[in-house]
Amino acid sequence: MRNERSFLVVLFFTVGLAGTSKAPVRSSPPSPGAATSASVPVATSSVPSSVDAKGRGVVPSTEGWELAKVPRHRIELMIPRGGKIYKSLVDDGEPAPGFIVLRDGALPSGRKWLFDNIAEQDRLAGNSRMTTIKRRLAVDRELARRRQDDVLFDDGTAFVGRWGRYFVGDACGIADKREYCVEFSTNGEMPLEAIMEAVAMARSIRPMR
């Protein structure tokens, strides 16, 4: 009896240990009907050797920059103006006029970067829209999963349609929607280059009516 129970315990804990390994990440999004735009160059990421597999040792630096050039007015939709992140992106370095150069390797992931920024702005504004946004998010994600048409990543972190509506649609004027979209994209695992890839893809999508 003890042997059987011991075997089950070992099995349980070993499977749990396997669960703490890194999940496989899909780098190339399969997107039917949305061809990747060649107008925005997206380079491959160059993770510094000082960064280990757990993401430790990420040091913000200006070396190994420049993944994608995104028009400034589009980035301003995403990043609140005048914030710390905005200044570090716009005022540092030498961006081309009208463009913002996003650094590669400067931040561990786009998710954390965007989430921190949004959370900071939300705290400064003294409101708590995050819960409302998240509640809506769950509903919307479920709808998108049912549609199964424009899933950008396997785990359903981002959807082409959502990004397209955000970046080229006419809903961009509403501040709440903007945060909604950013939050939507930041809830899952989404590295910076993947965001840029999604941006590039969204530019080739017809605007939402």
Added chain:
Amino acid sequence: MIGTHDSRRVVTDAMAGCALGLAVLAYLALRDGLVLHLWLRDLVGDHAMGTIRSAGGARAFPPWVKFSAPDGLWQFAFCLVMLRIWRGAAWTSAKVAWCALPVVIGLGVEIGQAFHWVAGTFDPIDLLASVVAIGAAFGFNASIGTSRSREALARGSWKRSTWPWWRDRRLPFLKRLDNRRSDSKPLVS
């Protein structure tokens, strides 16, 4: 145990459960991109996962809490559960092997990462956390003593085995047993 409630089992189960729960929570809330996230998202749903993830992401934790403490908690729970199963059994080779297995697996994974036999990143702090957890589990197990069977009691090999010993309900029974024995060797002093 003979007709008495063993609070040690409850305490051990609670400790192991809490350690494992904390470890899982830390893995879910403080770490990114693990297989565990995919499993738990299917289990608890997107909304609950988002709540857990944002709760962890909004605070800054030191690296040893993020990376080493969950490993240690996992190791602690693993050792404790295994020792709990084999508590009170005679020290056969099977018991030694089963109780050594959590140690071998836990330390083996950490050391294997150093030699790139196992996927992952070797960290001496992880190793230290595992060693401390193993020591804590075995120390706790030794400190609360072991249950003895009725046969062991009849053999007279009974030592003070309950904790807290002053609340041991077997004492009257053992004293009666002691009175019946022909030899003068007392079971309870």
